[in-house]
Amino acid sequence: MSTKSSNTIDTTDDDNKNSNMKYDASEEILVPEESLLEEVSMLQLGDSFFPTGMYTTSSGLETLFYDRRIKTKQEVIEFITVCLQFQIGPADCAALSNAYDFAKQENITKIIEIDNILFAMKLIKEIRDASTRSGRQLLNCLSSFSNNNLVASYYQSIKNKTASGIYPVALALAANSLNIKKERACLILLYGFTVSITGAALRLGMLQHIEGQQVIHELKPIITMVIRNNIQRHFSHLWQFSPGIDLVQMKHERMDSKMFIT
Amino acid sequence: MTFKRIPRVGIGGPVGSGKTMLIEQFVPLLSQIGYRTAIISNDVVSKEDADRMRRNLASERGLMPESLVIGLATGGCPHTAVREDPSMNLSVVEDIESAHNQELDLIIIESGGDNITTTFSPALADYFIYIIDVAGGDKYPRKRGLGIENCDLLVINKIDLAPHVGADLKIMERDAKLIRKDKPFVFVNCKTGDGIKEVADNIIKDVLFDIPPKTTKN
Numbered sequence: 432m433s434t435k436s437s438n439t440i441d442t443t444d445d446d447n448k449n450s451n452m453k454y455d456a457s458e459e460i461l462v463p464e465e466s467l468l469e470e471v472s473m474l475q476l477g478d479s480f481f482p483t484g485m486y487t488t489s490s491g492l493e494t495l496f497y498d499r500r501i502k503t504k505q506e507v508i509e510f511i512t513v514c515l516q517f518q519i520g521p522a523d524c525a526a527l528s529n530a531y532d533f534a535k536q537e538n539i540t541k542i543i544e545i546d547n548i549l550f551a552m553k554l555i556k557e558i559r560d561a562s563t564r565s566g567r568q569l570l571n572c573l574s575s576f577s578n579n580n581l582v583a584s585y586y587q588s589i590k591n592k593t594a595s596g597i598y599p600v601a602l603a604l605a606a607n608s609l610n611i612k613k614e615r616a617c618l619i620l621l622y623g624f625t626v627s628i629t630g631a632a633l634r635l636g637m638l639q640h641i642e643g644q645q646v647i648h649e650l651k652p653i654i655t656m657v658i659r660n661n662i663q664r665h666f667s668h669l670w671q672f673s674p675g676i677d678l679v680q681m682k683h684e685r686m687d688s689k690m691f692i693t
Numbered sequence: 694m695t696f697k698r699i700p701r702v703g704i705g706g707p708v709g710s711g712k713t714m715l716i717e718q719f720v721p722l723l724s725q726i727g728y729r730t731a732i733i734s735n736d737v738v739s740k741e742d743a744d745r746m747r748r749n750l751a752s753e754r755g756l757m758p759e760s761l762v763i764g765l766a767t768g769g770c771p772h773t774a775v776r777e778d779p780s781m782n783l784s785v786v787e788d789i790e791s792a793h794n795q796e797l798d799l800i801i802i803e804s805g806g807d808n809i810t811t812t813f814s815p816a817l818a819d820y821f822i823y824i825i826d827v828a829g830g831d832k833y834p835r836k837r838g839l840g841i842e843n844c845d846l847l848v849i850n851k852i853d854l855a856p857h858v859g860a861d862l863k864i865m866e867r868d869a870k871l872i873r874k875d876k877p878f879v880f881v882n883c884k885t886g887d888g889i890k891e892v893a894d895n896i897i898k899d900v901l902f903d904i905p906p907k908t909t910k911n
Contacts, residue, residue: 484780487768567787568780634769688739690769692781 465610472609476602477619479626482572483565483598489631489691490514490558490624491680496635504642507632510676511625511646512653517673519624520657522552523599524617525664530603531613539584542604543594545666546585550595552671555680557693559597566601579608617662621654622647631691699790700900701800703775703818705840708806710826711850713742714883715892716801717749722893724756727906728798731761731789733782735774737805740764761789761797771805779817786817796908798901809838820900822892826851831860834878835868846895847878852887 475481492510495501501510526549533541553559570586573579582604588594599620606616629646632638638646683693706712713734720730732750734743743764751759763785767774774782786800802818804811813821823844825833828851834841841847847869855862862880869878877895881888897903 480777482778482780484774484778484784486770486773486778487766487781489768561781564781564784568784571783631768687741689766690738692766692768 469610469612469615473606473611473615473619476569476605476609476611476616477622479623479630481569483569483623484561485565485623485627486630487692488558488561488627489635489683489693490628491676491683491693492628492631493635493689493691494679494683494686496632496637497686501637504638504646507629507637508646508649511628511650513673513676514628515621515624515650515653515657518671518676519621520661521664522549522669522671523624524620524658525661525669526597526666527599527603527617527620528613528662528664529666530600531607531616534581534604534607537581539581539588541666542581542585542600543588546588546594546597546600548666548669549599550597552669553597554677555684555693557684558680559595561692562598563595566596566598569598569601569605570596573605573608577608579604582608614658614662617658618654621657625650625654634690697790697794699786699794699797699800701786701802701818701820702896702900703802703804703813703821704824705775705804705807705811705813705821705844706824706848707808707826707829710806710824710829711848711883712803712806712824713746715822715824715848715850715881715889716803717746718881718883718886718889719893719896720750720756720801721754722890723799723896726897727909728897728901729796729906729908730757730799730801731763731793731797732757732801732803733763733765733785733789734803735765735767735771735782735805737767737769737771740766742803761793763789767805771807772811775802775804775811775813775817777814779814782817798906799896809833809836809840811840812843820845820896822846822848824848824850827855827860827862827865828858830858831855831862831864831868834865834872837872842872845876845899846892847873847876848888848892849878849880850883852880853882853884 501507526545530542530545553562567589570582573582585594585604589596602616602620625647629643633643680693704712716732723730732746734746736742743762747759747762750756751762765781765785782802789800821844823840827849849865852862879888879891
């Protein structure tokens with residue numbers, strides 16, 4: 432690639448000498464700049480490279496692995512599906528959606544209310560703590576490159592201990608501040624959860640690397656369905672019900688030897 | 694969260710090199726002077742190291758409250774937890790700083806055992822100690838690696854084993870000087886305490902800047 436003029440780049444390379452394609456920076460692109468910025472911001476927040484520490488959790492999968500209750504790829508998919516449908520969807524995803532709406536209205540009081548409700552719904556201390564740690568670190572990182580008054584107010588509430596900083600609410604505010612649409616913020620949440628558990632399965636040796644991608648691919652329709660089912664849920668109707676997984680997660684919390692925070 | 698930063702020392706090194714025992718040796722020396730410390734112990738598969746330090750340093754010797762020895766599971770990624778994404782460690786550090794800013798002088802962060810490329814994020818640790826042991830062979834520190842080259846203090850442990858494993862301490866000393874240029878290194882035996890005072894002195898000079906302890910112990 433060589434620069435021919437100040438705004439024209441010759442993309443000719445060995446594989447494509449005949450096409451002589453040129454990119455002219457002065458040409459108008461079809462996709463609006465705001466839309467591209469939103470997409471890039473979505474990729475940034477949804478990337479496992481974004482420092483939230485979510486790679487440290489397995490949501491109880493580690494216990495099921497050591498108890499030999501989950502062995503196959505299909506069983507990993509079923510585990511993540513139950514978590515998404517009965518924990519993350521009706522609780523975290525719905526809380527994110529409501530917090531996002533109140534962020535649009537700049538209603539910090541309601542945002543804190545949702546934070547407190549979701550915090551109280553998380554039965555397992557390690558999971559509760561991990562979620563608030565991830566949320567706080569998300570806001571901490573976000574504040575280093577983006578200024579937003581609502582994020583600052585929420586941050587202050589965490590400092591004053593009136594809010595916990597639980598991850599879905601923190602993500603809602605982060606997405607709002609970066610102009611990421613609500614449904615895409617939900618995608619970041621559910622995709623991030625799916626990747627973190629799939630990654631845990633990979634590190635535990637339950638899956639091979641290609642299988643990990645197959646798991647994520649197979650879960651795509653579940654992720655979108657869970658979002659459709661919960662994005663309109665009012666915050667007074669948040670719920671979660673997965674007693675079997677709750678018990679597994681409680682057992683994991685008490686394990687002496689483990690790789691993951693529950 | 695922004696709280697007044699308490700100085701932090703990161704300790705990394707291969708599995709079994711003596712990270713935990715090094716802490717168990719120098720913390721009492723700092724405590725004798727009056728410095729108060731907290732410990733975050735990252736462990737790959739258990740909280741055994743944290744439990745041991747809590748028992749040895751807090752429960753039995755009363756050098757710190759039991760609540761200030763904190764074990765952290767890192768999802769099997771010891772280097773990620775202290776370098777690429779130190780979020781979980783930073784969050785624990787912030788909790789400690791918000792609750793104990795007035796009295797704590799130092800936070801020690803022990804990495805899970807890892808390979809010789811371990812380094813600490815400067816956002817997490819102000820000072821980085823890397824520990825190796827002679828049982829790995831006298832090819833270290835010649836083999837280099839980010840940890841050995843870049844740490845603020847290189848600690849070479851288990852010097853008593855040198856004759857038993859055919860390691861020549863003179864070669865290790867020569868290579869450490871060559872690789873690390875002007876940066877310090879120290880030979881220690883964490884079983885007997887040999888060389889540990891030099892480690893504590895380095896921390897007092899280069900991390901605590903010879904500032905007296907914040908509070909006087911009762």
